[in-house]
Amino acid sequence: MASITPSPSVVWVLTDDRPGNTTQSVGLARALGWPHEIKELHFTPLARMIKRLFGPFAATRRGVDTARSPVLAPPWPDVVIAAGWRPAQVARWISRQSRGRTRTIQLGRKGGHVAGLFDIVITCSYFLLPPHPRRIEIAAPLTQVSPERLSQAAERWRHLFDHAPHPHIMLLIGGATARHCWDSGIARHLGEDVRAFARAAGGSVFAITSRRTGQEATEALTQGLGEFGQVQHWHSHQHGNPYLAYLALADVLVVTGESESMLAEATAVGKPLYIYPLPVIERLPRLKTRLKVRLKDWTVAHAYAASGENGEGSQAQHLTGRFSRLCIAWGIIRPRRDLHELHQALIRRGGARFFGEPLEIWSCPSSREIDEVALKVRDLLGFSKAPSPRTPVLNPVEGRESGNKGVE
Secondary structure (H helix, E strand, C coil), rough: CCCCCCCCEEEEEEECHHHHHHHHHHHHHHCCCCCCEEEEECCCCCHHHHHHHHHHHHHCCEEECCCCCCCCCCEEEEEEEEEEEEHHHHHHHHHHHHCCCCCCECCCHHCCHHHHHCEEEEEHHEEEEEECCCCCEEECCCCCHHHHHHHHHHHHHCCCCCCCCCCEEEEEECCCHHHCCCHHHEEEEEHHHHHHHHHHHHHEEECCCCCCCHHHHHHHHHHHHHHHHHEEEECCCCCCCCCCHHHHHCCEEECCCHHHHHHHHHHHCCCCCCHHHHHHCCCCCCCCHHHHCCCCCHHHHHHHHHHCCCCCCCHHHHHHHHHHHHHCCCCCCCCCHHHHHHHHHHHEEEEEEEEECCCCCCCCCCCCCCHCCCCCCHHHHHHCCCCCCCCCEEEEEHHHHCCCCCCC
């Protein structure tokens, strides 16, 4: 355990244009209770070129669009919190500029897969990354959902479901990813399935889309839901978003299975959750992509094979396993996410089930991993207790309501 030192007086939270990154880093800052300043960074195409050249080891602000981003200059913060590979570059640069005085906390798979580059890394177990003394492993991404924010949203939007029959079913929709299919046909089928789900229980459906849903799929979903559903359309720069109120006031939640952050937000509420998996893309379109995926899966399979850990197997198997583990630990190979393992972890906790079973309201605990993570972070950094709450320094986006933001 690190020696106890005074609580940090200056904390920077580095964000980018990825909402899933922002909700994790800001959520952790709030849970820690330290006064913090949000630095909303914008990047140029140079950031991606730097990533290709230096990978996770980049430590620079050269990719930052300085005309659109806040000034990064001394006095340097005591702690920097970041999520995503672009903010990770800047976080490591700040630590170097401060001669190592600034402590770095990195969240997520992109940027945090090489744990030794930061003071603390927080990643999910379904990322299939190796254990490390500086790594805190969690079941699902961190969120900004808290009992206080849910209560405030419920009060503000208390008439949201007026006169709608119970149970109120909240449907959270993501969309297409590199590994999951999503189109108008799938969206219509989803709407029809959830409509039948609600009809059998005599309830009503309230759906909310995300930026990955798409206009055509949203229209098809609306047709599939028919008279049983109301759809809240996602728009960029949306203000007055009732998303948290939907979570707070719903009786049952249905979430598409590819959206990690929406699943995490749903489990944080402590209400029955039904996971609706989207179809997996069976054959990737490009040969280069297929070869890359096969290499990753082969490396993971050999890195965590039982023969590499219990003394069984040939010398060649031992050497292959050790080499594979080193490739992952050094960031040469970054394993693919195992979303099925995420689903199973949520189900094992007792708060989630796969969609397809009859609707049932059961008692399930809310998942507040973030509180445990905050305690571990304070302990690892040597800060024994959270300071008294103070009003943090905010940027304009901090005052917005949390929305349905997938990790992409």
